[in-house]
Amino acid sequence: DTGVSQDPRHKITKRGQNVTFRCDPISEHNRLYWYRQTLGQGPEFLTYFQNEAQLEKSRLLSDRFSAERPKGSFSTLEIQRTEQGDSAMYLCASSLAHQGPYNEQFFGPGTRLTVL
């Protein structure tokens, strides 16, 4: 397995444009997470899916943000009408949900968004 992949790795867009990012998790993982990270800060949770169901969304996820995970495999994160404050690294992670304490999340390389 090649791990979590994200596409694109970099995206430059103009304010007001829409952007969409894709995340392909580790194949057998049923949980998929999105985080956002700005310079000098730790990642901030945005949302997560178990299979195709979106189970939690952060208040950071305004109505301009939408995430989907059709068929419980890959996921997309769309940002509509981008703003300069959306510039950040968007990280995707996946994990295998189980009852025990060990819940290691495997992160992708991220998509760096720059809004001009």
Add this chain to the structure above:
Amino acid sequence: LAKTTQPISMDSYEGQEVNITCSHNNIATNDYITWYQQFPSQGPRFIIQGYKTKVTNEVASLFIPADRKSSTLSLPRVSLSDTAVYYCLVGVGGYNKLIFGAGTRLAVHP
């Protein structure tokens, strides 16, 4: 999830042992302590997790005192490639989301 406090930055030299301490005074009974490592332009990577006493793996050791209000990540004989940000996280085992603080920026010098 319990709030954590850790140093903003640390410096070390190759071959030294590095200890990064994290305070989590209001840790709950069923909380676990987890450390992640992040290199520039990469996503975080799990290092180690523990509940009490000492845990050791091929990468690091985690020391947790009896009161569990703090924990120490120990990196033996660091190299330049250990330069990264280290995050301490506290939460219930199997929790759904990870809550990261600002982490500790470790710089290893030749």
